[in-house]
Amino acid sequence: MKLYYMPGACSLAPHIALREAGQPFSLVEVDYQTRRTAxxxxxxxxxxxxxxxxxxxxxxxxxxxVPVILQFVDGQAPDAGLLPASGMPRLRALEWLNFTATEIHKSFSPLFRPTTPTAFLKPGREHLSRRLAVIEHHLNEHRYLLGSDFSLAxxxxxxxxxxxxxxxLSVANWPALQRHFDDIRSRPAVRDALAREGLTE
Ligand SMILES: N[C@@H](CCC(=O)N[C@@H](CS)C(=O)NCC(=O)O)C(=O)O
Known part of the structure; x- marks a missing residue:
């Protein structure tokens, strides 16, 4: 398998997933400006x-x-327990993947676009903060998004x-999110993915 990525972009999630799953894969970097590969x-x-x-x-x-690739990687390593296999736990996982994709990830996107009017940045960041408050509320009660077990969400x-x-904005603005962030960052697969993408925290 070959994963096309840009360092630190959302492709980091499937990169982490492939490492968590212990799957063989190669990485191909794509240049953001030129849209050409290495x-x-x-x-x-x-x-x-x-x-x-x-x-x-x-x-x-x-x-x-991203959510589809994560589900594919989970399917490649069903014993790794990266997503619940079925039933309501599976639906909860998909619910969080979808929330992250549509409410968090895509709230960031216009903030990064150079063509976005400056006047949008403040309300855009406030909107994002409201969505993160939903996660904060949840993580106040649960170690991970799905409760007691890590998942690809x-x-x-x-x-x-x-x-x-x-x-x-700082992740420290949301203490439960900060705790979760530090927890995920300490996982060997995450540390390896960050290092491979040249991301030093
Ligand atoms: N819906 C897509 C969104 C992917 C996306 O937003 N990728 C960003 C990096 S995080 C990107 O490549 N942006 C460059 C562009 O849109 O031209 C997904 O879930 O994979």
Missing amino acids: ADQDYLEINPKGYVPALVLEDGELLTE DAYLFTVCRWLGDQD
């Missing part, structure tokens, strides 16, 4: 969506969208919370 390939030819992550499977199939949440500092 081997000077046009990334749009690989993934017409133009953004990361993209996972190219052994049979050449292309898989995109935590890896995704960690990935997006790393961006708070870029938005004049």
Whole structure:
């Protein structure tokens, strides 16, 4: 499997997942400005969506969208317990993956876009903070998003919370989130993924 990534982008979540799953994979860095790979390939030819992550499977199939790639990686290593297998626990996991994707990750996106009017930044950050308050409330009662067990939803949440500092926000504003962030960051798979992407905290 080949994971196309940009250092520190949302592709860090599937990168962590592949390490947590103990799956063999290779990494291909995509340049944000040029959209070319390290081997000077046009990334749009690989993934017409133009953004990361993209996972190219052994049979050449292309898989995109963070929550979907995370579910695929979980399916590759069912014994690793990275997501609940079925029933209501599975639905809760999908609920958090979707919340992180649509309410947290995509609340960040316009804040990073150079074309976003400056006047949007303050209300945009306030909106993001309201969504993080939902997580804070939950993590006040639970060690992980799914309760007592780590899941790939935590890896995704960690990935997006790393961006708070870029938005004049600090994860320390949310004490339970900070505790969760530190917990996830200390996992060997997470430390290895951060180091491999050249991200020193
Ligand atoms: N819906 C996509 C969003 C992916 C996304 O936002 N990727 C960002 C990095 S975090 C990106 O590559 N941005 C560059 C661009 O949109 O051109 C997913 O879940 O994978």
